[in-house]
Amino acid sequence: MMQPLSRKRRTWYLLACFVIFIIMAPVIILYATGYRLGESFQITRTGGLYIASAYSGAQIYVDDIFIKETRLFQKNALIQNLKPGLYKVRVTKDGLYDWEKELRVFTETVTDAHSFMLPREITLIEITPTIQDEENASSSIKKVEKNPQYEIVLELFNPKNIASSTEPKILGKLSLENISGQIHAIWLGKEESRPTYFCLTEVCRDEVTLKTGGRVGSFDFFPGRDDLVVLALPSGIYVSEIDDRSKQNIQPIIEGSNLDFRIENNSIYIKDGKKYYQVSF
Numbered sequence: 001m002m003q004p005l006s007r008k009r010r011t012w013y014l015l016a017c018f019v020i021f022i023i024m025a026p027v028i029i030l031y032a033t034g035y036r037l038g039e040s041f042q043i044t045r046t047g048g049l050y051i052a053s054a055y056s057g058a059q060i061y062v063d064d065i066f067i068k069e070t071r072l073f074q075k076n077a078l079i080q081n082l083k084p085g086l087y088k089v090r091v092t093k094d095g096l097y098d099w100e101k102e103l104r105v106f107t108e109t110v111t112d113a114h115s116f117m118l119p120r121e122i123t124l125i126e127i128t129p130t131i132q133d134e135e136n137a138s139s140s141i142k143k144v145e146k147n148p149q150y151e152i153v154l155e156l157f158n159p160k161n162i163a164s165s166t167e168p169k170i171l172g173k174l175s176l177e178n179i180s181g182q183i184h185a186i187w188l189g190k191e192e193s194r195p196t197y198f199c200l201t202e203v204c205r206d207e208v209t210l211k212t213g214g215r216v217g218s219f220d221f222f223p224g225r226d227d228l229v230v231l232a233l234p235s236g237i238y239v240s241e242i243d244d245r246s247k248q249n250i251q252p253i254i255e256g257s258n259l260d261f262r263i264e265n266n267s268i269y270i271k272d273g274k275k276y277y278q279v280s281f
Contacts, residue, residue: 045107048080051089052114058093078110091115102246104201112196116228118239118251124270124277127153153269153276156262171221176229181215183229184208185242195227197243208244223266230261230268237261237270253279 051060056072068077082105091099096117103111131147155161169176173189185208187194198204210216214233222228222239231238236255241248253261253268260271268279 046081046083047105047107048078048082048110049087049089049103049105050076050078050110050112051091052076052112053091054115055093055096055117058091058096058115058117061090061092063088064090089113091117093117095120097251099249101243101249104245106202113243113245114225114227116222116225116239116241116249116251118253119281122253123280124254125280127269127276127278150276152264153262153278156264156269157260157271157276166218169220171226174221174226176219176221178216178219183210183212183216183219183231185210185229197227197245200245208242210240210242211244211248212238212240212250218260218262220261220263223263223268230263232260237268 049062053060053070053075056070056075058070058075060067060070060077062079062082067079070077084105084107086102086104089101089103096119099115099117101113101115103113105111127147127150129147129150130144132144166178168178170188173187173193174195175186175188177184177186187198187206191204194204194206198206198208210229210231212231212233214235217232219229219231222230227242229240229242230253231240231250234257236257237253237259238250239253240250254270254272256272258273262269262271270277270279
């Protein structure tokens with residue numbers, strides 16, 4: 001049977017624990033606030049990156065070093081203990097366009113970014129003026145009816161509604177404006193709630209210009225995202241990110257001339273001559 005510790009020994013143990021706590025508390029606090037022991041035993045302050053992805057199975061690289069592959073319930077990546085500086089981030093997945101960004105890490109701060117990757121082959125479903133009754137498809141008598149979706153889409157592209165495709169678009173606290181063929185994203189909310197991509201350094205702005213390389217016609221927010229813009233350019237229909245902390249990623253939906261688009265009920269419709277299509281991702 002073990003003998004209880006003497007009062008003197010218990011006092012020494014208590015003092016020892018107290019001394020260890022006094023020594024370790026500053027270390028724990030420094031570590032939690034981003035300080036690390038660097039080369040030559042110098043204390044350096046670190047930051048991190050938070051990269052969001054919409055896909056599972058996407059591979060995330062930082063400075064060409066593989067970090068992780070996203071999973072069904074873990075589609076994002078938090079990379080910690082990074083020294084302040086500029087980092088090249090790349091997200092890839094087979095069948096999708098790569099997303100690349102140079103992001104600056106600041107001390108005691110996590111820099112976040114939301115990647116986007118469109119499929120390299122996007123399905124376009126033609127919307128025809130008429131549809132065939134599926135119940136009578138095998139019958140010798142073909143029953144053809146007017147396609148109500150066609151009438152809706154036809155009205156979307158009605159020349160009388162052309163102004164609606166070029167007037168400012170507002171989603172939440174963000175406004176998109178077409179000024180002389182260039183799209184300007186303007187923050188309308190409070191300074192403290194501004195998206196991080198409005199901050200090139202530690203200084204933030206209220207306006208970002210999309211560098212599209214061509215005069216923009218129709219434009220609108222990409223369905224389900226407030227940081228992406230669908231654009232009608234002379235060479236096709238594209239999606240561009242607003243984030244200009246480095247070169248803005250821009251990816252094609254369909255390439256070609258004289259194309260136009262509209263967005264209705266979170267669906268993208270494209271006009272190519274006299275034909276109309278619904279985009280299926």
